[in-house]
Amino acid sequence: MKKPLIIIAAILTTASVAVPNMLFAHDGATGIVKERMDNFKATQGHLKAIGGLMRSQDYAAIIEHAEQIKAWADKIPEYFPAGSGAAPSAAKARIWEDFDGFKAAAKAHATATQGIIDAAAAEDMTALTSAFRATADSCGGCHKVFKK
Numbered sequence: 704m705k706k707p708l709i710i711i712a713a714i715l716t717t718a719s720v721a722v723p724n725m726l727f728a729h730d731g732a733t734g735i736v737k738e739r740m741d742n743f744k745a746t747q748g749h750l751k752a753i754g755g756l757m758r759s760q761d762y763a764a765i766i767e768h769a770e771q772i773k774a775w776a777d778k779i780p781e782y783f784p785a786g787s788g789a790a791p792s793a794a795k796a797r798i799w800e801d802f803d804g805f806k807a808a809a810k811a812h813a814t815a816t817q818g819i820i821d822a823a824a825a826e827d828m829t830a831l832t833s834a835f836r837a838t839a840d841s842c843g844g845c846h847k848v849f850k851k
Contacts, residue, residue: 731791739782740792742775750839753819757831762823765831769819772838776813780806793851805849812841 732740749768756765783805788794798805818834 735782735784735787736792739779742779742782746772746775746842750835750842753835757828757835760826760828762826765823766820769816769823769838773813773816773820776809776816779809779812795849795851798849805845808841808845808849812838812845815841 749772753765753768756768780802783794783798783802785799788796788799815834815837819831819838822828822830822834
């Protein structure tokens with residue numbers, strides 16, 4: 704049980720360092736850009752909450768948070784219409800140059816998050832830890848390619 708907690712702590716530490724940068728990035732955002740920034744910020748909060756809930760093994764609450772993440776993941780591409788990449792957006796032009804790849808990344812995020820839901824429903828901490836890591840990795844992987 705010690706190794707999953709170390710992994711969770713590392714992910715949460717990384718997320719907490721990113722929060723100030725995300726808050727600054729929201730300055731001046733309006734419309735759909737602000738909506739998507741707010742949803743990504745909410746996802747970060749849900750992931751942090753899930754990490755804490757994994758320690759207490761509150762599977763029902765984990766499922767609630769993961770369902771919120773998945774609902775957003777399913778809608779992500781809708782929040783990136785053409786022409787919505789100007790500052791203060793942190794979206795790279797590559798999103799629209801490779802929109803199919805971007806949609807695939809959002810789908811991978813939704814799939815990874817479904818893994819959290821399934822593992823929590825089964826009360827399988829090993830699978831939950833793996834799914835949590837996959838979900839966090841899907842965020843980072845997308846950011847490397849599609850976020851400034």
